[in-house]
């Protein structure tokens with residue numbers, strides 16, 4: 001980069017993380033190229049099909065104390081809410097061991113929660129600002145998010161999670177059966193208790209939102225190249241170019257934000273990082289006619305139910321089976337059936353064209369925290385992936401943090417908990 005010149009940054013991958021990072025870099029004065037082989041916000045990205053939740057309270061990592069006792073069940077039941085394919089077990093064992101250890105004690109979970117809270121705080125407001133700037137302000141709604149339970153005892157069975165949420169500054173309103181059904185008249189009567197988190201929000205169409213953010217970045221001067229990154233040319237500890245399957249792109253800086261497909265690129269930048277895919281599914285009913293007023297998550301299904309501009313979406317499930325195995329659509333059927341049971345007035349015998357299903361890849365580290373920080377081979381490359389279950393909500397602050405790190409400015413939050421070097 002010429003002394004005092006404008007740095008050229010290549011952002012690899014245009015899911016929510018890459019889109020937010022590209023915008024933050026433009027605002028930092030960088031020249032930006034976005035490398036994305038697919039349509040931005042398209043079905044190939046986790047950012048397309050997720051649960052739409054902008055949930056600053058999603059601070060509890062997936063692994064919690066005692067989870068190890070359930071591992072035999074994860075292997076035995078291929079259709080359980082968390083399933084591990086036998087054939088993939090040998091490959092995933094080291095990741096799985098770290099995953100279980102990271103949530104071994106309440107103190108460890110609480111430490112992760114503090115780090116996640118710093119990344120997620122105020123996220124709905126940050127999303128609202130970005131969406132407004134992109135001309136799609138209506139896609140972000142801030143009317144709270146709700147966890148629903150059969151009864152108070154079921155809520156109290158999750159006491160540790162709620163205790164930790166309270167410790168990191170999250171508030172909620174507890175609703176009795178009567179209050180819940182006044183708010184949600186269409187919800188099945190088997191639910192009799194809820195915790196409403198008013199600071200939560202949701203996105204009415206994450207795919208369209210990401211596409212709008214990328215379009216905004218292009219309008220602000222970013223160039224988009226439809227090719228996959230394959231590696232880097234690094235000389236004397238400085239980045240010279242990003243390699244793609246359509247040739248090299250000269251670059252001063254690069255950001256690896258290719259979601260679950262970031263692992264090989266991280267290795268090309270000198271880091272062997274434990275990134276896995278936690279595959280998830282959605283089922284969506286077009287023109288459902290009924291549903292929740294506030295997005296909600298029934299405790300017995302562990303899936304989110306949210307109105308979107310494309311229909312009523314039910315998203316969830318965790319399947320550990322790698323990037324390449326074919327989807328198991330029975331899992332999406334389970335989501336659809338649970339949705340039907342949660343809202344009994346939903347139409348039965350729906351024609352196939354009114355039910356859409358999708359499978360995507362959560363980019364997951366074993367400790368439930370993303371990798372955000374410089375690569376070993378050169379500080380010109382910054383990792384920005386591994387957001388697991390919270391990548392949508394975490395996008396804006398991740399983008400800002402990456403831009404601040406690349407600009408050498410004091411970051412707005414302590415980046416150490418996300419430092420990829422924590423994995424040795």
Ligand SMILES: Cc1cc2nc3c(=O)[nH]c(=O)nc-3n(C[C@H](O)[C@H](O)[C@H](O)COP(=O)(O)OP(=O)(O)OC[C@H]3O[C@@H](n4cnc5c(N)ncnc54)[C@H](O)[C@@H]3O)c2cc1C
Pocket residue numbers: 012013014015016017018035036037038040041042044045046047048049050051052053054055227228229230257258259260261262278279280281282304315316317360361362363384385386387388389390391392393394
């Ligand atoms: C079922 C489900 C429900 C979820 N619910 C929520 C939720 O409610 N709230 C929430 O916050 N999070 C949720 N998540 C998680 C969230 O969707 C992800 O963490 C987030 O979308 C990850 O964003 P990303 O930009 O890192 O990756 P992605 O969105 O996957 O984007 C990565 C992009 O990189 C591109 N790419 C891949 N390889 C290359 C390459 N070599 N070169 C260039 N580009 C490349 C891909 O084409 C893709 O477009 C959910 C996930 C799933 C699966």
